[in-house]
Amino acid sequence: MSNKPIVMVSSYPPRLCGIATFCEEAREFIQKANPDREVLVISHTDGQGEGVFPIIDMAQRDWWRPVAKKIEKLDPYVVHFEHEYGLYEYHDPRGVGDGNDGFLDLLEAIGNIPNVVEPHTVHGRLRDAEADFIYKLTQRSHLVLFKCHYQKWRLDWTFHGREWPTPRNIMVVPHGARSDKRWGVHEIPVLRREFGLDNIGLADHVVGMIGWIQSNKRWDILLSMWEDIHNEIKSRTGQDWDLLAAGAMRDPNHRKDYEEWKSEVHMLEKKGIAHYYEFIPRGDDYYKIMAVCDFIVLPSIDETQSGTLARIIALNKPYITTAPMEGLTAQTLESEGGLLFTTKEMLHRKVVKLATDEELRLELGKNLKRYLDHVVCWEVVARQYNEAYKLARKAARTGQPVVLDLEL
Known part of the structure; x- marks a missing residue:
């Protein structure tokens, strides 16, 4: 037996x-x-x-x-x-x-x-x-x-x-979620160079939307307000923050949203405040691209559980996601590792809050480490x-x- x-x-x-x-x-x-x-x-x-x-x-x-x-x-x-x-x-x-x-x-x-x-x-x-x-x-x-x-x-x-x-x-x-995909701050420059992100002028501080580009992920919500958010963060901190939108289309039925959202990122790219990076979200690359971000935004509107969130947790990355939204909300409450939004105005506030409060980012990251090590690894x-x-x-x-x- x-x-x-x-x-x-x-x-x-x-x-x-x-x-x-x-x-x-x-x-x-x-x-x-x-x-x-x-x-x-x-x-x-x-x-x-x-x-x-x-x-x-x-x-x-x-x-x-x-x-x-x-x-x-x-x-x-x-x-x-x-x-x-x-x-x-x-x-x-x-x-x-x-x-x-x-x-x-x-x-x-x-x-x-x-x-x-x-x-x-x-x-x-x-x-x-x-x-x-x-x-x-x-x-x-x-x-x-x-x-x-x-x-x-x-x-x-x-x-x-x-x-x-x-x-x-x-x-x-x-x-x-994996517990062997955590990079230290001193290792991030190497990852940025590996993907040529320094060559495209990516700022030192990065908000990420990473993963498969699907209609339910609603990248357009953050894209529509990113310029205002960027300017508000800059006025408060003097820091430049870029939005990194990285991923690829998986389902041809989502092509319309994929093309529109990619076009919106390119428009922001011309203003020097966002970048688009196309890659297949699988394997080590998925983790590495996320690792270069200070925090992740996951604005999904239909998700009972999420492989993207599992990777966010694996990296101990603070994040912002939609609520009330099934497993996304449940794991955010249980881990105490992310912030929740339910309106566009809330998303705007939470992105600014997380970008301007390094101590909060560190606290959420520590909570995610504890949750990963003891609950979901x-x-x-x-x-x-x-x-x-x-x-x-x-x-x-x-x-x-x-x-x-x-x-x-």
Whole structure:
């Protein structure tokens, strides 16, 4: 039994997908926490790498059948699913989706094998289809992992309102963040030179908007007021602060916003107060570009959890983000490492406040270091995964469902 592998089911690089990147990083630390086991991945057909089986073909209605057969053949210690609705949605020739029925069929097919499902989108206010899916998911899984505590207590409220029993096999495990990507102040000049940022005239102090350029990220909010913010900071401190907008488009459906926002940055660039840097937000470059910033603005308006925020936390970078906004707000309150805004005027005030108060930036950074080291670093999260695996295995062995305490 000690040699049985841990099998993850997920999208996987080189796919440009947040879940794929998450799985790659989670796999690294699950492997470190389980040196006596292989950690294998069953991925979509575009996944690649050692120990990766790219067999999920969403063009097939019964895509889940070969996945179930592969899982049975691998005879795993546990199966760990990364779930996002779009990853497992089959569309028929009319373009009509199946509501992730194939994913539920897969869980039923491997019901005797210990399994853990980690859904990456669990809204606080569930739509009817989402509530139905979560109910069916918890019935077919040995253990379900939510990212935030609010998701669990909101689910209790939602299910009570529908007169449904509240699932008790839900465990909260936060989005992991790396603890090995922190650069000291003395190392930042090297990073700036590495990306040629000194050559483009980037100021000594930098506000960053970094990551995939998507419509929900709403870069336009800060871009529309940056000139006024820049001038106010300059008048108060005498310091030049630049806005660094860095990233790339991932989804062609967001091309219109991508082009418009990039154009706005270029207009600010001509005034010498902002810069655009195009790069693929993956790997070390993602962390390094963020590291050169004094703080980050993440003005997202639809986010239940965020890989971008995980990187911000990994770097202990003070940040400003939208509220009330699901996991962004929850982690900001729990970490005490960022500021929140809910109107344009508030965003203006908070950016100026953070730029003009170095002590506040240091305090928020220290809070994030504490939160990273003790709550969300991958080493801690991997130990929680291992506890989840044990619970799932016990449920599979005994036939007795996992029963955990409610949140509130």
